[in-house]
Amino acid sequence: MKIASAWSTQSDADRAATEAYEMLFEKLGGVPQLMLVHSSCDYDNESLVRRLCELAPGVPLQGGTSCLGVITDAGFHSHEGIGLGILGLLDPQGGYGVGIAEAKGDPETAVMSALNTALSNSGRPGELPSAIIITSYPGEEERVIGAIEKHLGSKVPIIGGTSADNDMSGQWQQFGNDTVCREAISVATLFPTCEIGYAFHSGYEPTRHRGIVTRAEGRVLYEVDGRPIVQVYNEWTEGLLDNVLPEGGSLVPASSFSPLGRPVKQFGDISYFRLSYPAEILADHGLLLFTDISEGDEVVLMTGNRDRLATRAGRVASVAVKAAELNEEEVEGAFVLYCTGCMLSIQDRLDEVVADLQTGLYHAPFLCSFTLGEQGCFIGGENRHGNLMIAVLVFGTRKVE
Amino acid sequence: MGESEELREALLNLEDARNREALQRQTAEALLAGLRVLVFTENPQELFLRLFDVMRKPLDFEAAFVLTEVDDGLFKTQATSDTLFSTTVWKPHSMFRRVIEGEPVAVFDTELVSEWCSQPKLIRDSVKSALHFSIRSSEQKALFICTHSSRGHFSRDHLTLAHRFSILAIQALQKLEAERKLASLEKKLETEAKLAALNQKLIESEKRLARAKKMEALGTLAGGVAHDLNNVLCGIVGYPDLLLMEIPEDSPLRESILAIQKSGEMAASIVQDLLTLARRGVVTTQVTNLNQIIESYLQSQECEILKEFHPDVKIESNFESNLLNISGSPVHLSKSVMNLVLNAAESMTDGGNVFISTNNEYIDRPIRGYDNIKEGDYVVLTVSDTGIGISSLDIEKIFEPFYTKKVMGRSGTGLGMAVVWGTVKDHKGYLDVVSTEGKGSTFSLYFPVTRKEIVRKEDAIRIEEYMGNGETILVVDDIKEQREIASRILKKLRYSVATVSSGEEAVDYMSDNSADLLVLDMIMDPGIDGLDTYREILALHPGQKAIIASGFSETARVKEAQKLGASKYIKKPYTLEKIGLAVKKELERVNGVKA
Numbered sequence: 004m005k006i007a008s009a010w011s012t013q014s015d016a017d018r019a020a021t022e023a024y025e026m027l028f029e030k031l032g033g034v035p036q037l038m039l040v041h042s043s044c045d046y047d048n049e050s051l052v053r054r055l056c057e058l059a060p061g062v063p064l065q066g067g068t069s070c071l072g073v074i075t076d077a078g079f080h081s082h083e084g085i086g087l088g089i090l091g092l093l094d095p096q097g098g099y100g101v102g103i104a105e106a107k108g109d110p111e112t113a114v115m116s117a118l119n120t121a122l123s124n125s126g127r128p129g130e131l132p133s134a135i136i137i138t139s140y141p142g143e144e145e146r147v148i149g150a151i152e153k154h155l156g157s158k159v160p161i162i163g164g165t166s167a168d169n170d171m172s173g174q175w176q177q178f179g180n181d182t183v184c185r186e187a188i189s190v191a192t193l194f195p196t197c198e199i200g201y202a203f204h205s206g207y208e209p210t211r212h213r214g215i216v217t218r219a220e221g222r223v224l225y226e227v228d229g230r231p232i233v234q235v236y237n238e239w240t241e242g243l244l245d246n247v248l249p250e251g252g253s254l255v256p257a258s259s260f261s262p263l264g265r266p267v268k269q270f271g272d273i274s275y276f277r278l279s280y281p282a283e284i285l286a287d288h289g290l291l292l293f294t295d296i297s298e299g300d301e302v303v304l305m306t307g308n309r310d311r312l313a314t315r316a317g318r319v320a321s322v323a324v325k326a327a328e329l330n331e332e333e334v335e336g337a338f339v340l341y342c343t344g345c346m347l348s349i350q351d352r353l354d355e356v357v358a359d360l361q362t363g364l365y366h367a368p369f370l371c372s373f374t375l376g377e378q379g380c381f382i383g384g385e386n387r388h389g390n391l392m393i394a395v396l397v398f399g400t401r402k403v404e
Numbered sequence: 405m406g407e408s409e410e411l412r413e414a415l416l417n418l419e420d421a422r423n424r425e426a427l428q429r430q431t432a433e434a435l436l437a438g439l440r441v442l443v444f445t446e447n448p449q450e451l452f453l454r455l456f457d458v459m460r461k462p463l464d465f466e467a468a469f470v471l472t473e474v475d476d477g478l479f480k481t482q483a484t485s486d487t488l489f490s491t492t493v494w495k496p497h498s499m500f501r502r503v504i505e506g507e508p509v510a511v512f513d514t515e516l517v518s519e520w521c522s523q524p525k526l527i528r529d530s531v532k533s534a535l536h537f538s539i540r541s542s543e544q545k546a547l548f549i550c551t552h553s554s555r556g557h558f559s560r561d562h563l564t565l566a567h568r569f570s571i572l573a574i575q576a577l578q579k580l581e582a583e584r585k586l587a588s589l590e591k592k593l594e595t596e597a598k599l600a601a602l603n604q605k606l607i608e609s610e611k612r613l614a615r616a617k618k619m620e621a622l623g624t625l626a627g628g629v630a631h632d633l634n635n636v637l638c639g640i641v642g643y644p645d646l647l648l649m650e651i652p653e654d655s656p657l658r659e660s661i662l663a664i665q666k667s668g669e670m671a672a673s674i675v676q677d678l679l680t681l682a683r684r685g686v687v688t689t690q691v692t693n694l695n696q697i698i699e700s701y702l703q704s705q706e707c708e709i710l711k712e713f714h715p716d717v718k719i720e721s722n723f724e725s726n727l728l729n730i731s732g733s734p735v736h737l738s739k740s741v742m743n744l745v746l747n748a749a750e751s752m753t754d755g756g757n758v759f760i761s762t763n764n765e766y767i768d769r770p771i772r773g774y775d776n777i778k779e780g781d782y783v784v785l786t787v788s789d790t791g792i793g794i795s796s797l798d799i800e801k802i803f804e805p806f807y808t809k810k811v812m813g814r815s816g817t818g819l820g821m822a823v824v825w826g827t828v829k830d831h832k833g834y835l836d837v838v839s840t841e842g843k844g845s846t847f848s849l850y851f852p853v854t855r856k857e858i859v860r861k862e863d864a865i866r867i868e869e870y871m872g873n874g875e876t877i878l879v880v881d882d883i884k885e886q887r888e889i890a891s892r893i894l895k896k897l898r899y900s901v902a903t904v905s906s907g908e909e910a911v912d913y914m915s916d917n918s919a920d921l922l923v924l925d926m927i928m929d930p931g932i933d934g935l936d937t938y939r940e941i942l943a944l945h946p947g948q949k950a951i952i953a954s955g956f957s958e959t960a961r962v963k964e965a966q967k968l969g970a971s972k973y974i975k976k977p978y979t980l981e982k983i984g985l986a987v988k989k990e991l992e993r994v995n996g997v998k999a
Contacts, residue, residue: 122516126498129516130509131558155512156533156556208412270419273412322417382420 004197005093006336006398007031008075008368012082016047019087020054027091030368034059035091037099037191039136039338040066041073041372042087044167044174049183051087056181063101063124065191066178067138067166067372070343071350074371076361079353084169090338090370092398098194100124103179105187110143111150117179117190118151125192131155132192134199134396136338137163138177140186141375142222144388145295147188148378152386160201161386162396164340164374165293171255175375197335198399200327203379205278205392206315206345207305209264212239219296223289224263227302232290236263236281239304244284251284258282259312259348262391263292264305268383275381278305280344280390293376293390307391312345313352316371316393317359323395324364331365333399339371340394346373364397431565434462438569442576452483455548459569460485463535463562465550473545482546488530489551494519499536504545506574508537508566510558533557537570541577548573615804622805622822630678634955635883637675638977640668642889645980646896672977677739677819691856692734694762694783695723701741702760710746716755719745724763728853730783736827743820744787744847751791751845759788767850771834778852782833785849793841802837824849870984872899875991878919879903880910880937881953882928890923890953890978897984907937914941914948921991922950923983924970926962935961938970949993951986953978 007030011019019042027035040055042048048068055064072079072086080086092099102120104113118135122128132155139147144165151161168174179189193199214235218226227235237244240261247254264276279292279302296302316339324334339360349356360369379394380386437458445451456468469484471494479494494500497518503509511534514520520528535550535558548570552558644665651657698721701707711719741760748758763786768779794802803825824847828835831851839845877899881887887903894901902919904910908931910922922941926934934952941948950970952962955977962973971993972986 119516127509129511129513129520130499131512131556131560131563133560154556156559158559158561160560270416270423273415273419275416318413325417326420382416382423 004097004195004335004398004400005031006368007035007091007093008077008088008336008370009091010073010075010077010080010086010088012072012080012086014045014082014085016051017054019046019085020051021058023087023089024055024058027089028058031091031093033093035062035093036095036097037092037101037193038062038064038066039090039092039191039370040064040087040178041069041089041370042066043070043072043081043085044068044169044176045085046087048176048178052178052181052183055089063099063121063191064178064180065101065103065136065138065189067164067189067374068168068174068176070167070346070373070375071169073373074339074341074353074357074360074369076357076364076366076368078357088370088372090336090368092195092336094195094197097196098125098127099191100126101180101189101191103177103182103184103187103189105184106140106143107186110139110146110188114147114150114188114190115154117188118154118192121190121192125194127192127194130194132159132194134193134195134201135159135161135163136191136193136396137161137378138189139163139165139376139378140175140177140188141165141293144376144378148386148388151190158384159386160199160380160384160396161378162201162203162338162340162380162394163378164372164394165376165378165388167343167373167375171253171375195398198327198329198333200323200325200329200397200399201380201395202319202323202326203377203381203387203389203392203394204315204319204322205262205264205276205305205307205389206311207262207264207276207278207307207391209274209276210239210304210306212304214302216296216298216300216302219298219300220289222292222295223285224292224296224302225287225289231288233284233288236290236304247284249288251286251288253283254281255283256344256347259344259391260307260309262305262307264303265300266303267381267385267387270382276303276305277381277387277389278391280342280376294388309349309352312349313355314359315345316341316356316395317361317363319393320360320363320369320395320397323397327397327399329397329399334365334367335398335400336367337364337369337395337397339369339396340374340377340379340392341371342377342391342393343373343375345391345393427561430462431568434459434565435569435572437462439572439576442573453485456483456485459550462565463550463569464552464557465535466552467531468548468550470539471547471549479545479547488527492523492527495522500547503536503538503547504540506538506570508535508563508570510535510560510563510566512556512558535562535566537566539570539573539577541574541581543581611800615800618804626678626805630675630955633671633675633678634976635886637668637672638883638889639885640664641672641977642893642979644668646892649896674819676735677823689731690734691729691854691858692732692737693727693729693858694737694785694851695727697734697737698723698741698760698762698785701738701745704742706742707745710749714749714752714755717749717752717758718756719749719758719760722759722761724761726764727762728764728781728783729856729858730831730851731854731856732831732851733827736823736830740824740827740849741785741787743824744849747820748787748789748791748845751789751793753792756790756844759786761786761788764853765850771850772836774834777834778832781853782850783853785851786846788844788846790844793843794837794839794845795841799837799839803835865981865985867897867980867984870897870981870988872897872987872991874898874900875920876900876902876918877921877923877987878910878913878917879923880907880928880934881923881925882906882931883925886925886976886978890983893978893980893983894923894987896980897987899987907932907934907940910937911940911944914944918945920949921987922948923987924950924952924965926952926954926959926965933961935965935968938965938968942968949990951990953983 009023009027011022013019072081073088100121102117104116106113166175177187177189214227224232258281262278266274279294283291377392377394378388441454452470467486469489470482471479472482474480481492531551532555539548644661765784805822834850836848879890891901924934951972971990974986
């Protein structure tokens with residue numbers, strides 16, 4: 004197993020793809036068995052992907068768009084909102100496959116199709132993979148995870164991100180082999196020959212404010228404890244909505260430090276949470292989230308700050324390394340998904356994020372994509388979709404034992 | 405990061421660590437249980453059934469089975485926890501091949517996997533997910549397969565446990581296999597060592613047999629020579645007695661005749677040595693005591709001559725005071741002592757010591773050179789010297805007749821040690837030699853003891869006591885000289901003697917005549933021997949008295965003749981007293997009872 008990262012900020016998609024791939028090939032010393040490709044939406048990503056497929060024919064390619072650019076172990080790669088990053092895995096004895104399918108209103112069917120294609124391309128149909136990487140479009144992430152778990156069982160770690168654009172205008176895209184879509188599920192199945200570790204955390208703490216959802220529809224929250232959510236949330240945040248009420252409007256990135264959390268599991272007296280990003284106050288005074296919400300869910304106001312978000316990624320990476328029981332010499336590389344909202348909140352401090360990730364991953368190659376939602380696997384093994392989260396998948400040098 | 409978040413994270417990590425530790429403990433316990441089965445179960449069928457039992461809970465399967473590779477790369481069920489899988493046959497595709505190579509595989513949907521798709525519908529309907537891992541030994545590929553009726557049942561945790569168990573199982577099985585191979589090798593080596601020892605024994609036995617055959621052949625040759633020589637010697641030994649009876653006491657011829665007689669007796673002695681080798685002349689039934697024989701030898705003229713010839717050789721003896729008797733031939737035992745002492749003395753050209761000792765010994769252990777020893781009481785005669793010793797090459801040959809390193813003509817005839825060997829054989833004893841070149845040799849002779857007492861020897865008998873009274877005697881012998889000497893001796897003893905030269909002539913003679921006694925030579929060639937002659941004459945004259953004469957020792961045919969009625973057996977060469985006493989005794993016997 005060998006992993007390398009490559010990047011380009013060339014504005015031309017062909018040139019960017021060529022530059023990045025040549026860098027990758029040189030670093031790996033060969034053609035990879037899997038390429039994770041993340042680029043900003045301002046690229047002509049169809050050209051970019053096509054060029055990569057020309058350069059590495061037959062190599063499974065998986066990924067999607069990332070807000071403004073990407074981070075690698077060499078830094079933040081973005082030039083006027085354009086940046087491309089590739090993480091290449093050279094593992095001839097392993098098994099890797101990618102599948103993509105457009106949702107067409109039925110994300111479950113789409114993900115099944117993509118998953119089976121990926122497994123088949125891995126040469127391991129019917130076999131339980133070590134991990135799954137997904138790239139989805141906003142709005143159906145929970146259904147995607149549920150469909151995968153229903154198909155494979157619940158114990159395969161899923162790491163993924165919701166493809167992002169640069170301005171929430173819907174320019175996000177998903178990549179799967181030679182295909183680029185706007186509303187599709189792209190799946191990579193991984194059967195590596197090395198150990199893997201993963202972690203899924205937020206950089207937020209719960210506050211004393213909490214309540215039970217009494218009215219919700221899909222991703223829109225209307226009432227908590229029988230009271231209108233705008234009223235409740237504004238009280239909890241001490242007037243965060245004052246400027247958007249009563250007309251409503253976007254809360255991004257204003258709500259980045261005050262998301263809602265839902266307890267996932269409790270370890271002893273300690274709960275851990277998945278977060279929901281309050282994205283917009285709708286005209287009917289419903290609070291639009293980037294996750295589904297259900298009546299009966301307990302919601303907790305979470306709190307964060309810039310310092311925590313800046314240092315959080317490195318700490319999550321360390322947890323993933325620890326989970327795989329890898330030491331300093333045994334980290335081969337990592338794939339990181341970092342919330343776009345968080346990134347935008349600390350954009351001026353991304354060098355710190357890079358430095359912390361380098362430290363946490365012992366300077367191994369990595370690729371970090373900025374997403375509109377993150378999918379990951381919690382300590383207890385629960386695969387979840389959340390917002391304002393950080394998901395890390397680490398690959399070790401040690402062979403599976 | 406705030407303190408609260410840090411604390412929360414630490415607690416989460418702690419909880420995570422606890423959970424991991426608990427999982428690892430469960431894994432370790434499961435592995436240990438599996439290993440116990442692997443290490444302590446010898447029967448392969450039982451081993452797998454027990455493995456199914458102990459791994460069922462940790463691997464959470466409904467059924468499990470083990471496949472082993474058979475002909476043409478196919479795999480068949482070797483053991484199963486469920487009869488559903490008893491007779492399955494599997495053709496490996498990519499999944500099985502990876503499992504065989506050591507990569508465990510969890511299948512979440514068996515319908516998507518080639519190996520499972522080729523199974524019968526009943527199995528496909530019953531199994532929806534499966535866990536596969538290798539438990540191959542170095543000699544045989546084997547797969548352990550766990551099944552479940554639910555789709556997506558097996559997780560990465562199961563896979564991890566299966567992988568760890570697979571590694572340990574392979575190591576354990578290979579260790580067991582190595583131990584079995586080692587044990588087999590050790591057994592093989594042990595067998596080979598035993599075979600080598602047996603081969604060595606066989607070689608030694610063959611050597612001994614060859615030596616025995618050689619001795620036998622030489623003995624036969626010597627026996628034949630001795631027989632002919634004995635007949636020639638009869639005249640030299642017998643006639644002086646007759647001549648001495650007829651010439652005056654002061655005759656100047658007397659000394660010459662005595663010298664002839666002495667030479668004849670010496671020649672007869674050599675013949676006896678030859679007969680000893682042929683083992684046809686040794687009677688070992690006389691109760692005797694080795695201490696007396698050795699003492700007698702040490703006081704003998706032969707020993708005096710030896711001492712004169714080897715003035716620097718000192719002979720020392722140490723006798724067991726209560727030495728047990730043996731049943732044997734004093735003459736041959738004495739000769740053996742003499743030969744051993746002579747041999748010892750001659751090995752010490754610059755002088756030295758000869759030690760003669762006797763002792764009683766209970767032998768219950770092997771003696772060098774013998775495969776089997778009859779356990780019991782033995783008298784041991786030991787003759788040691790401080791001479792030049794015998795090389796290992798020569799020690800093999802010293803008992804062969806005519807083998808000598810001495811100067812021929814000056815000392816031995818090459819028969820001395822052969823006589824010792826023959827004597828020991830005749831006495832059903834054993835012989836051991838230890839020798840170191842430059843330091844000396846020790847000969848140990850083992851003779852089985854007898855609990856019988858020694859019978860006092862009668863005093864010399866006067867000739868008047870065995871003179872005849874004109875009784876008729878027919879001498880039957882194919883050798884003319886033998887007939888003549890016997891005839892002349894018997895006539896001198898006042899018997900009426902007739903002679904014939906064969907058994908057939910004797911039968912003819914007895915058809916028309918009668919005789920009070922037959923003196924029958926046993927071996928007559930050509931023609932019928934003494935036994936057949938006697939048998940035919942008995943048909944003519946029931947109760948016919950006869951004595952048997954022969955140069956050889958008593959044979960079965962001699963004994964057969966004695967059963968028919970013949971009495972005394974006399975050994976050639978004839979002497980006046982020997983034949984006179986035998987004839988007289990038989991003639992006085994009335995129907996088996998001495999008159």
